[in-house]
Amino acid sequence: MNRIGVLLINLGTPDAPTPKAVGRYLREFLMDGFVIDVPRPLRWFLVNVMIVPRRKIQSAKAYQKVQMPGGSPLLVYTRELAEKVAAQLSNGDRFVLEYAMRYGNPSIASAVKKLCSPDVSRIIVLPLYPQYAESSFETAVVETKRVAQQLGCADRLSFLPPFYDRPEFITAWARRIAEAHEKQPVDHVVFSFHSLPERHLMRLDETGQHCLVKSDCCDQVSRVNHNCYRAQCIFTARAIAAELGLNDEDYTVSFQSRLGRAKWIGPMTEVVLRDLAQRGVKRVAVSCPSFVADCLETLEEMGIRGRQTFVESGGEELYLVPSLNDQPAWVDIVANWIREIEN
Secondary structure (H helix, E strand, O other): OOEEEEEEEEEEEOOOOOHHHHHHHHHHHHOOOOOOOOOHHHHHHHHHHHHHHHHHHHHHHHHHHHOEOOEOHHHHHHHHHHHHHHHHHOOOOOEEEEEEEEEEOOEHHHHHHHHOOOOEEEEEEEEOOOOOOHHHHHHHHHHHHHHHHHHOOHHHEEEOOOOOOOHHHHHHHHHHHHHHHHHOOOOEEEEEEEOOEHHHHHOOOOOOOOOOOOOOOOOOOOOOOOOOHHHHHHHHHHHHHHHHOOOHHHEEEEEEOOOOOOOEOOOEHHHHHHHHHHOOOOEEEEEOOOOOOOOHHHHHHHHHHHHHHHHHOOOOEEEEOOOOOOOHHHHHHHHHHHHHHHO
């Protein structure tokens, strides 16, 4: 029987909200050369001596604030999405679906091993990252190919590309924001994306004359910057804003989750929230369209610390727009993408 395997990949999460488990997760995450792109000996020193001993305690406390009965939010929502998509695709035993984390558990290796069975003729892989970045999408692809090569089934793989511009993805996010607006009217919308070091963008610019050189380098996605993360984020935000009927002054695009002293793409969300409050904006909605599942970066960094920053700076309320998670519309979209690739 020629069954079709499906693999959903998300970034990852510690096995438990404890310093020991968080430290183990952070070491795996940060030792990836796609994430911290310095020579391995220096990376080892930075991760194991400078970053993890301090950060594991802080991060464990943050994870404890958002932990759900079934685990971390990212794990819970990814698992529920996988289960609901599998139910959507149920057609006898034609599809077999697994989910995995690039870092932590369930691992890509364990999931691919299950899918590389003799009765599975194809494996459709969906990295759940809307925008392209080497430190998210690319590393997931590379690791999946590496494991599949070892197991002798690399030729069965096909990948869904980044979906930052897919109309159905844009509409799904616009509806989530519109639903939030109906419950709590706001004065301004902040589209907060995960940030990246500027050098991660610049090294993908083969011309060396475009990325972060021209003031409007990210205004359009073109042949020169087709894999530019920042340009794709801006495209996503503008497309959602257009569907919502927002004017330019009604929303701001910003970036969060900076780590280390390197220069990261901005403006930083924390600075934007503080500035909006000081300008007299009383109520803001924050949506995070670089994440398709709520996680530490949305629930704790934006929903707790971001709200605190905004209120302490003079604002009245920050409303965090829930991510797509396991909402029925998002389940339908993912299932339909799988059917498209199948055909």
